Amino acid sequence: MAVFHLSSTKYIMPQNHHLLDNIAIVLVNPKYPENIGSAARAAWNMGITRIIVVANEYPNHERMIKLATHNAAHLIDAMEFHENLGDALQPFSRIIGTTARKGKHRGPGNSPRDIMKIILPLLPKNQIAFLFGAEDRGLTNEDLKYCHFRSAIPTSGFSSLNLAQAVAIHCYEIFHAVIHEQKEISPKPRLATSYEVENMFKYVESSLNQIDFLREKSHDYYMLNIRQFFGRMELQSKETKLIQSICRQLQSPQHNDKK
Structure with a gap:
């Protein structure tokens, strides 16, 4: 059981926290380096340490670090960078695209909590990637072709969330599921990457x-x-x-x- 303190972001990790090592946050063509830093900070608060950026050029390091703060600066230093999304996704057996956009080629979206129920049995033996698109247009149909599932955050009325908020919500749901639900599932075998x-x-x-x-x-x-x-x-x-x-x-x- 995780213990949170109002005066601190520190927590005691659950025994099965190693499952979080099989999760990666993949940011596809983010516009602002600061948002990468904020996303890294949100991920680190929930015990997720793998950040992957896919872009045409490496983002400004100082601008990323500034928003990551000293707490998550090491995630920026260890960040993986790829120019091609297909290359970035090679190790992953299940890929979840996060999107608020709808369309006949996009398929139905699941809530983050429903997505966690799907991926939890896979976590012990599979690497899972969560894709987040650019701030202004999200993931393209070309990006989504790699995805096995779509995750859409339910909102009331105004549906636009910024990148760091979307990352934070998904990371919380992952962390919550690993803490409270992992003991209730039967692990599934390793799937094809x-x-x-x-x-x-x-x-x-x-x-x-x-x-x-x-x-x-x-x-x-x-x-x-x-x-x-x-x-x-x-x-x-x-x-x-x-x-x-x-x-x-x-x-x-x-x-x-x-x-």
Whole structure:
């Protein structure tokens, strides 16, 4: 049980706090370095230590540190930086995109608390990433293609939250779930990572192109639905490799000669 003090941000970590090491906060194209610092501070207050930034250039360090304060400055110093989102997400088995925007291609959003019920059984053996988009436009559809779930924070009326607020709410829900609910769930096995799944999709797409299933006008539509279909499955590494092997066989010259 965590013990909080009104005069301090310090707390006694629960015995299963190591599960928080499997959580990463991924900030995609943040506009202001100060918001990265504020997000790091919010994450550190809830025991989450992994911050990843995806952007075209490395953000100003001093401006990040200023809002992180001395408490979370070490998270900024250890921050991972990538120019490509796909590269940043390679180690993760489940990816949650946070978004307030709605659209026919975005799918339904779950509340942060409902999302925690989904990911808790995965935490012991899987790395989980929470994606947060730019302050002015959020995550794009291209960003969301990597995501298995969408998380939307319920609000009353005015729905806009700033980046640090959104990070803080999700980090609190993660921390709360690990403390109060972890003992009640049965752990699930390690799932395929994003790197493994994306490799599988390359083979699937190539095979479908070879049989002319993905016509130019419907290519994105079909691939999105295929991604969503596989995303609902809890694929393990060996299963992605099996699908790749089937696709390779379908594309082999020997197979095509038998047609």
